[in-house]
Amino acid sequence: MSYKVPFVGYKIQYQNLKEEIDEAVKSVLNRGDLILRKDVEEFEKNLSSFLGVKYAVGVNSGTDALIFALKAAGIGPGDEVITVSHTFVASIASIIHVGATPVLIDVREDFNMDVNKIEEAVTPRTRAILPVHLNGRVCQMDKIMEIAKSHNLIVIEDAAQALGAKFNGEMAGSFGSAGCFSFYPAKLLGAAGDAGVVVTNNEEIAEKIRLFRNHGQKPPEIICYGWTSRLDNLQAAILNVKLKYLPEWIKRRREIAEIYNKGLADISQVKLPPTPDSDERYFDIYQNYVLKVQKRDELFAFLKEKGVETLIKDPIAVHRHPNLELSHFHLPYTEQLAKEVISLPLYPELTNEQIQYVIDCVKEFYAK
Numbered sequence: 217m218s219y220k221v222p223f224v225g226y227k228i229q230y231q232n233l234k235e236e237i238d239e240a241v242k243s244v245l246n247r248g249d250l251i252l253r254k255d256v257e258e259f260e261k262n263l264s265s266f267l268g269v270k271y272a273v274g275v276n277s278g279t280d281a282l283i284f285a286l287k288a289a290g291i292g293p294g295d296e297v298i299t300v301s302h303t304f305v306a307s308i309a310s311i312i313h314v315g316a317t318p319v320l321i322d323v324r325e326d327f328n329m330d331v332n333k334i335e336e337a338v339t340p341r342t343r344a345i346l347p348v349h350l351n352g353r354v355c356q357m358d359k360i361m362e363i364a365k366s367h368n369l370i371v372i373e374d375a376a377q378a379l380g381a382k383f384n385g386e387m388a389g390s391f392g393s394a395g396c397f398s399f400y401p402a403k404l405l406g407a408a409g410d411a412g413v414v415v416t417n418n419e420e421i422a423e424k425i426r427l428f429r430n431h432g433q434k435p436p437e438i439i440c441y442g443w444t445s446r447l448d449n450l451q452a453a454i455l456n457v458k459l460k461y462l463p464e465w466i467k468r469r470r471e472i473a474e475i476y477n478k479g480l481a482d483i484s485q486v487k488l489p490p491t492p493d494s495d496e497r498y499f500d501i502y503q504n505y506v507l508k509v510q511k512r513d514e515l516f517a518f519l520k521e522k523g524v525e526t527l528i529k530d531p532i533a534v535h536r537h538p539n540l541e542l543s544h545f546h547l548p549y550t551e552q553l554a555k556e557v558i559s560l561p562l563y564p565e566l567t568n569e570q571i572q573y574v575i576d577c578v579k580e581f582y583a584k
């Protein structure tokens with residue numbers, strides 16, 4: 217089905233950048249530079265300077281970034297890691313994959329970790345907190361770092377959805393021991409496939425991740441058992457092209473969020489995300505524009521009929537999937553959100569006419 221307002225803008229973004237991306241791809245192929253070559257190095261350098269961190273290590277996905285960051289920080293069997301269930305399953309899976317135990321807490325109104333619930337989840341086995349900066353909004357990191365310090369806990373940030381977002385002027389991914397990003401195509405900075413990165417100011421962590429991603433090889437030695445999880449050089453070349461546009465894309469995303477918020481302000485059945493300038497501590501980048509609404513499933517169907525593609529990401533909260541063996545957690549707000557949230561299309565290439573059309577359709581639904 218072709219939508220009047222599709223949920224993602226992959227094709228239009230490529231068309232806008234076609235010349236530059238084609239040139240970058242051709243150059244990589246003509247050079248035969250496929251694995252861990254200069255484009256990866258350049259991207260790592262460009263990204264670390266954008267984020268103001270010392271090291272960036274490109275890997276094959278945000279999930280591997282999280283697994284490697286936890287492992288490099290020494291988290292493993294017997295350790296508990298505090299995180300949330302209102303996230304993409306990868307945040308929790310990464311804890312499982314290093315052999316540790318996820319301890320899930322509820323989120324608050326802005327969809328991020330409820331910092332008031334962290335201390336009651338701390339036990340003698342707690343080793344780390346894994347805050348997830350969901351939808352492009354950073355968690356309340358001053359409080360999280362304070363709690364981590366007082367209990368001697370490591371902080372690994374899941375910043376997969378928050379590239380360029382800030383809290384108190386500091387970038388997502390730069391607070392903890394390591395920050396993990398995803399360049400899945402739908403992300404703010406999207407590759408043409410899977411890609412991710414770990415950023416850190418800790419040289420030892422960076423070095424371990426360089427080893428993990430490439431089978432522990434430091435020629436002529438093999439230092440440890442590792443994985444095939446390098447950021448592809450071709451993806452790095454594409455990401456290098458797109459990274460230049462990130463500041464202007466973020467500006468446009470914030471502009472669109474503002475337009476949506478103004479246009480949808482008077483609908484009592486709809487709870488809006490915070491507006492870009494509502495709290496000066498937060499610089500949100502609106503990776504996702506998520507509403508909390510009444511009659512969510514009917515709204516989804518209505519918008520689909522109108523040609524507006526929306527997303528209901530997790531109609532079942534992660535901890536409620538029986539095979540994941542997490543159903544002993546009771547997270548009332550998370551469970552409520554699973555029934556009420558819906559994401560509207562938000563990407564820089566949307567036209568103002570498309571945005572207005574979405575607003576009109578939502579208004580029409582609730583006026584019925």
Ligand SMILES: Cc1ncc(COP(=O)(O)O)c(C=O)c1O
Nearest residue numbers: 277278279304306307376398400
């Ligand atoms: C919050 C969150 N964590 C982790 C990931 C995992 O990233 P990837 O899909 O690149 O493995 C994603 C993205 O999909 C995500 O949104």
